[in-house]
Amino acid sequence: MSTAPGFAILGAGIFAKEAHLPGLAKLGNDIPTLRAVYSRSQKSASELAADAQTILKLPSAPPAYYDGDAFTDLDALLSRADIQSVLVILPISTQPSVILKALAAGKHVLSEKPVAPDVASAIKLIKEYEGTYKPKGLVWRVAENYEVEPLNLKAAQAVRDGKIGKVEWFRVQVLNAVDKNSKWYKTPWRTVPDYQGGFVLDGGVHTAAALRVILPSPITHLTGFASLNKDFLAPTDTVHAVAKTADGAHGIVEITFASPGGTYSKGIAPLTITGSEGWLTVGPAEDVPDTQRVKITRVTKDDKEEVEVIDATGHWQGIPAEQQSFFQALAGNDDGAQDPRGALKDLAFIQATLDSNGALVDLEALTKF
Structure with missing residues (x-):
């Protein structure tokens, strides 16, 4: 052997x-x-x-x-x-x-x-x-996987290349409808979670990671509210937050696992970054099935729009990327991705939305050690 x-x-x-x-x-x-x-x-x-x-x-x-x-x-x-x-x-x-x-x-x-x-x-x-x-x-x-998702990395590069100018505000909408027949809900440790936030923690850290990767400046503060709208999704199924970055940009983050379902979330770009010269969206391509899309819209001086589209077929492309990154690190080729301190920031973001109840939370103080 x-x-x-x-x-x-x-x-x-x-x-x-x-x-x-x-x-x-x-x-x-x-x-x-x-x-x-x-x-x-x-x-x-x-x-x-x-x-x-x-x-x-x-x-x-x-x-x-x-x-x-x-x-x-x-x-x-x-x-x-x-x-x-x-x-x-x-x-x-x-x-x-x-x-x-x-x-x-x-x-x-x-x-x-x-x-x-x-x-x-x-x-x-x-x-x-x-x-x-x-x-x-x-x-x-x-x-x-959202940290190394190829499409998120391309969105991040577009932002850093200045394709939408200086980032000024952002918005994320994650609208999920979990019911009792969901294979995810039927997992025993998710049905009766012994950790804060339930699905909001389990799935919400993905959103925090995407923002951490795409925004050019780290989120430092937030205020928000959390609620439970479907009893079987206890302890929490929905959070709304207003967040601010170190360079002064701010935005709204909405995450729910208790949406009504149906077409409620259809056609809504989960993530939008707005800059001084245009905007960028990351989400499902409405005209191509099973495809995720980065759409970059730049407004010219004569108020015309220049559009660039980057598509990726399928989902969970970040899974092989995260595995490959790990194994390469073991071989001495560490790309620096997926460090536990980065994951700590994602966790802190979600914990802050769960605990804020309208108070301002300093994320840097929360994660300092």
Whole structure:
């Protein structure tokens, strides 16, 4: 059996199967070998192993590890010398302890967002990583696909190239309709969340990450309100915030998982950045199915519009990008993306919208340590 460094997947939920495995498949031979998978139950671990064999076109299913037996549990997996790194795709409240367990075992870690359930525990986790494990050469990155989503990066570049002039204000609308039949809702740890914000935290950090990447200046303050409109989405399903950046731009951020559904969100660009010379939108292309679009509109001196369009087919293109970034970092080619401190800023943004209740929140003070 080959002893070349490989990796393991910890977690066998929907996102592991429907996003991470296809993402790895897109990378082909440019990644290490998948050597094992882990889940709490033998059934779910075995199912993930079978899916991995099919999707990644492996000659055989990777060994499945699960709780309840010292020969097959997580500690047994982490003791393997041929596993160099792990992808942690577990419930939000479970991840911090598993991240530390993996680091203590000498494994590099790519963990799913958010970085932790709340800012305090995230800071504690980052301190321990930076103080104990980073000096040993271990890499920990937070898998925030919106941070490395190719279309978001192209939007960010357009802003930095001055295509819409100086950024003056922005607006984001994320309008989701989650019902009890949703496969995401039926995930037990989402049905009765033991962390703040529920779906707003789980999905909202994506919006914060997109803003962090695209805006030329960091968001420093916000004020907002949060509410629960559908009881089964407790504790919170909707937030509205007004945010300000370090360079004086300001904007409105609306996130809901309790929209009426139907055509409510159709035709609304989720993100709009307005500058002194035009504007830029990032969202679904209305005229091309299954396509995301950056549309840059520049207003000329004679009040005419020059339009540039950048399209990307499909969704979750950031998944293989985040995986590739992580594995390249292990090979010594670190692009600086997905640092836990960046993920901390995304978490702080959402926590502030949940806690503000109309008061001004200083995000820099909230994340200082």
